[in-house]
Amino acid sequence: MSDRAINVARELGDMRLGAFHIRFALLMGAILFIDGYDLFNAAYVAPYVKAQWALSPFQIGLMLSIGLAGLASGALLQGPLADRWGRRRVLLAAVTGLGLASLALWLWAPNFVIFCALRAVLGVCLGMISPLAFVYINEWAPQRCANRYATLAFVLPFSLGGIAAGLAGIAIAPTWGWHGLYAIGALALPMALIGHRLLPESVRFLVARGRHDDVAAILSRARPERADVYGQATTFLSGEAANGKARVTDLLGPRYRGVTLTIWVGGALSLFCIHGLTGWLPSIILEQGAPVQAAFAYGSLLMAMQIVGGGLSGWLADRHGQINAMAAGFVGGMITLLLLIPAIGTNTAWIVVALVGACVFGAQAVMNNFIAMSYETGLRSTAVGVAVGVNRIGGVLGPLIIGVAQQQSGALWITLSLLAAAQLCAALIFLARRQSLQPALTTTPKGA
Numbered sequence: 001m002s003d004r005a006i007n008v009a010r011e012l013g014d015m016r017l018g019a020f021h022i023r024f025a026l027l028m029g030a031i032l033f034i035d036g037y038d039l040f041n042a043a044y045v046a047p048y049v050k051a052q053w054a055l056s057p058f059q060i061g062l063m064l065s066i067g068l069a070g071l072a073s074g075a076l077l078q079g080p081l082a083d084r085w086g087r088r089r090v091l092l093a094a095v096t097g098l099g100l101a102s103l104a105l106w107l108w109a110p111n112f113v114i115f116c117a118l119r120a121v122l123g124v125c126l127g128m129i130s131p132l133a134f135v136y137i138n139e140w141a142p143q144r145c146a147n148r149y150a151t152l153a154f155v156l157p158f159s160l161g162g163i164a165a166g167l168a169g170i171a172i173a174p175t176w177g178w179h180g181l182y183a184i185g186a187l188a189l190p191m192a193l194i195g196h197r198l199l200p201e202s203v204r205f206l207v208a209r210g211r212h213d214d215v216a217a218i219l220s221r222a223r224p225e226r227a228d229v230y231g232q233a234t235t236f237l238s239g240e241a242a243n244g245k246a247r248v249t250d251l252l253g254p255r256y257r258g259v260t261l262t263i264w265v266g267g268a269l270s271l272f273c274i275h276g277l278t279g280w281l282p283s284i285i286l287e288q289g290a291p292v293q294a295a296f297a298y299g300s301l302l303m304a305m306q307i308v309g310g311g312l313s314g315w316l317a318d319r320h321g322q323i324n325a326m327a328a329g330f331v332g333g334m335i336t337l338l339l340l341i342p343a344i345g346t347n348t349a350w351i352v353v354a355l356v357g358a359c360v361f362g363a364q365a366v367m368n369n370f371i372a373m374s375y376e377t378g379l380r381s382t383a384v385g386v387a388v389g390v391n392r393i394g395g396v397l398g399p400l401i402i403g404v405a406q407q408q409s410g411a412l413w414i415t416l417s418l419l420a421a422a423q424l425c426a427a428l429i430f431l432a433r434r435q436s437l438q439p440a441l442t443t444t445p446k447g448a
């Protein structure tokens with residue numbers, strides 16, 4: 001290799017966590033805050049919508065699932081677009097769409113059909129943002145603290161958005177109704193304008209497109225002490241095996257098949273639990289006779305513990321590996337969900353809900369990083385988008401199936417047992433496939 005050829009993967013991995021990473025995390029964090037808020041505020045909108053239009057539990061489950069179906073569509077759509085047009089351009093287009101959809105829900109949604117249609121549009125935009133964000137963040141994460149940085153940069157603001165949704169449900173909805181809960185989501189519009197000015201493109205994407213001048217400029221901002229080196233470089237290399245043009249079918253080719261199938265099945269089980277739980281927990285608590293404020297507070301606590309769980313799981317992943325961290329979270333989720341059955345209605349429920357949130361969301365946070373680290377740059381956004389889209393099948397089924405369970409005798413026991421079973425199955429799948437789940441980038445393809 002020429003002395004003036006720069007390996008971008010090595011440059012990014014060797015960076016010390018500094019001001020550039022903090023600014024980038026804050027900017028992405030503002031976007032993810034709105035993303036988390038809009039994703040989880042449906043749980044607090046649901047009781048008010050149910051009362052206004054006299055909806056059945058099945059219709060509420062359908063409402064929640066329509067938004068999640070939009071999430072799946074957006075996740076599938078963003079991958080090919082981002083791999084073709086860039087992370088930055090597609091992310092900011094999705095943020096703009098999110099703001100417009102939220103504005104429409106705030107100011108105009110006269111009936112349940114139009115409400116659901118706007119929720120579907122909102123879901124498509126949300127579905128594009130999350131996978132793009134954790135691909136983007138993982139591509140900038142320093143190697144020595146990759147899991148901790150990526151997990152906290154994603155989980156912390158996303159969780160704060162979810163917490164804010166619960167607080168808004170307590171403070172805003174009683175006065176302004178469910179329409180007012182969407183006003184905060186409209187803040188995505190000014191965030192898109194700020195992002196257009198400040199958000200850098202992924203340098204791995206720029207290298208893949210041969211835009212070396214742009215690569216040198218962005219790396220110089222990230223590592224100013226090496227600006228002269230970047231300015232004198234003759235070329236930039238991705239540090240990944242050249243595999244030709246990436247295709248969706250590559251996900252099920254010999255190189256990626258094992259990790260792809262495991263991610264699809266395990267991720268679907270994880271999101272079945274997460275969206276079934278977050279979408280229905282406030283309503284479940286209300287059914288047990290708790291006041292609205294207490295029910296919404298449980299939802300906020302669940303989201304707050306996502307921060308703790310994400311941070312702890314990121315630390316475990318850096319020390320003991322991602323598979324072990326995920327399995328520990330899933331097993332912990334199963335145990336705590338079963339403990340919640342006798343705990344609901346008692347003061348112990350606060351502790352158990354907190355533990356459920358830490359375990360369930362902690363495992364999912366590590367899985368997000370694992371997905372993004374398992375594919376090469378040219379395929380990464382597509383792979384993550386397809387994975388999130390397939391995983392959303394579980395997310396869509398969660399609220400629907402829990403909605404049916406809520407109409408049965410012994411609804412509480414059935415609901416939490418189903419969610420616990422999903423966590424156990426996810427743990428077993430990842431542990432059974434441990435040997436084949438080394439990140440695919442460590443495996444050199446035949447003929448490379």
